[in-house]
Amino acid sequence: MTLSIAATATAPSSRRWLAFAVLLAGAFLPPLDFFIVNVALPSMAQGLQATPAQIEWVISGYAATYAVFLITGGRLGDLFGRRRVFLAGMAGFGMASLICGLAASPAVLIVGRVLQGLSAAAMAPQGLASIHALFPEQERSRALAVYGAALGFAAVLAQVLGGVLIATDLFGLQWRAIFLINLPIVAAVFLVGMPFLPDTRSATPASLDRLGVLLCALTLGLLVVPLVQGRELGWPWWLCLMLLGAPLVAVGFWRHEAALERRGGTPLLSPRLARSPRVLAGLLSALFFYVVSAFFLSFSVYLQGALGATPVATGLMFVPFGVGFLIGPLTTPLAIRCVGRWVPALGMLLEVLGCLVLSAAVGGAASGERPALVPLVLGVGLLGFGQGWALPTLIRSVIDRAPAGSSGMVSGLVNSALQISAALGVAVLGGLFYAVAAPALNPATLAHGFIAALLGIALSLGLAALLALYASAPDRAV
The missing domain is CATH 1.20.1250.20 (MFS general substrate transporter like domains)
Structure with missing residues (x-):
C-alpha cells in the first residue's frame, strides 16, 4: 500500500x-x-x-x-x-x-x-x-x-x-x-x-x-458520478458531458505522469509500467476482479426486500462467504503446488461458478419464496472460497512482475485498482440491479435484478481470469 x-x-x-x-x-x-x-x-x-x-x-x-x-x-x-x-x-x-x-x-x-x-x-x-x-x-x-x-x-x-x-x-x-x-x-x-x-x-x-492525485480523482469522479446518477436522472446532457470528459482528463493525467517522470520526479502512476504488459494485464485483472462488491449490495437488498429476511438473518447468509474466504488462503499453498500459476484464474472461475449456482437457485424459486438453502449456501461459499484463492495470489503475481525498484508502487496500485473496481462494480452492476428491479421493486423484479447483477459479476470475473492468466504467464525466451 x-x-x-x-x-x-x-x-x-x-x-x-x-x-x-x-x-x-x-x-x-x-x-x-x-x-x-x-x-x-x-x-x-x-x-x-x-x-x-x-x-x-x-x-x-x-x-x-x-x-x-x-x-x-x-x-x-x-x-x-x-x-x-x-x-x-x-x-x-x-x-x-x-x-x-x-x-x-x-x-x-x-x-x-x-x-x-x-x-x-x-x-x-x-x-x-x-x-x-x-x-x-x-x-x-x-x-x-x-x-x-x-x-x-x-x-x-x-x-x-x-x-x-x-x-x-x-x-x-x-x-x-x-x-x-x-x-x-x-x-x-x-x-x-x-x-x-x-x-x-x-x-x-x-x-x-499533487497534480497527479487531483487529475486521478477528477477522472474517477467524472466516471463514477454519471454511472451512479445517470439512470435515476434520465441521463441529462451534463452527465453525458462528464462521462465523455473522463477519458480526456485521463489522457491529461497520463501525460502529466510521463512529464513528471522525465523530470526525475516520482509520479503517482509510473508510465514505465506501460512497457510491462504483464503488469498492466494484472492491474486490469484487478479492475475487473473486485466488482464482487455489487454482490454484497444486491444480495442484501434481495434478501430483505424480496424475501423479508431480518438484518440478522441477512448477516448470517453472508457467513458462508466469510468461511470460504478464510479457508481459501489456507489451502492456497497446496493449490500452488498442484496447479501453479493457474490459482488466481481458477479462484475467479470458482466465483463464476458460485454466481451461476446462485442464479439458478434464485431463478428456480417461486416469487417471494426463499431458494433452496443448500445451493444458496454453496453459491455464497464458492464466491468466498474463490476470493480467498484469487485475491492474495493475484496481488502476489502482479507484484512479482514489477520492474526493478517498482514493487512498492505496484503494490499500492494493485490495492487502489481493487478499490476502484469496488466503486465501479457498485456503480455499474448496482445500477444494473436497480434498473432491472425498478420501478416495481417487488419480490419478482428484485429477484430478476439480482440474477442480472450475478451474471454481470460472472462476466467480469471471467474477463479477470483471462487477464490473470496472461499476467502470470512466463515470458517467452528471446
Missing part, C-alpha cells in the same frame, strides 16, 4: 507487537466499514428516504475516495512520520463516523462516507509500512500473516455485526450504530494506544504528486 520499506524505528523491540496491535486497528476499520454497511442498506434507505442512487453512493463514495488517496496516504507517512499521519487519519475516521451516525439526510451520510474513505486512506497504509520498520526480517512473515488475517476477519465480522447491531437496536440507534461503534475503538487508540505508537518514516521519502 505504500512505497517505503526503509525506515527508522524508534519503538523498543520489546513493545513492537503492542505497537503493531495499535496500528492494526487502522487496517481493521477500513474493510470493516466497507462491508458492514451492506446489511444496513435497506434500513438506511427506509430511515432516510434515500433513492437507489444515493444508496449506491454510500458504498461507491467510500471506495472511490479510498482508492484515489491510498498511495498518497502511504507517501504522507513516509514524509511526515507514520505516527502523526496514522493519528490524524484515526481522528478523521472517528469524526467522519460520527457524521455518518448522526446523519439526518442521505447527502450528509454520503459526505460522511467520503470523509471516512479519505481518513481510511491516511491511516490504513501506516500499519503495513511499519512492519518493515518494527520487525526483524525473521518476524516479518508472522506479522504479515497477522495483518492479512485481520483484514479477512474484518470482512467476515462486518456482515454479522451489522445485522446484530441493527436487530438489537442499541439505544434506539438502529442502523446508526454501525458507524457509532467505531468511536470506542478510536477513543481506545488515543487513550491507551498512543504510548506504544512508534514514530517511523522513510529514509528516502518520495515527493507528493
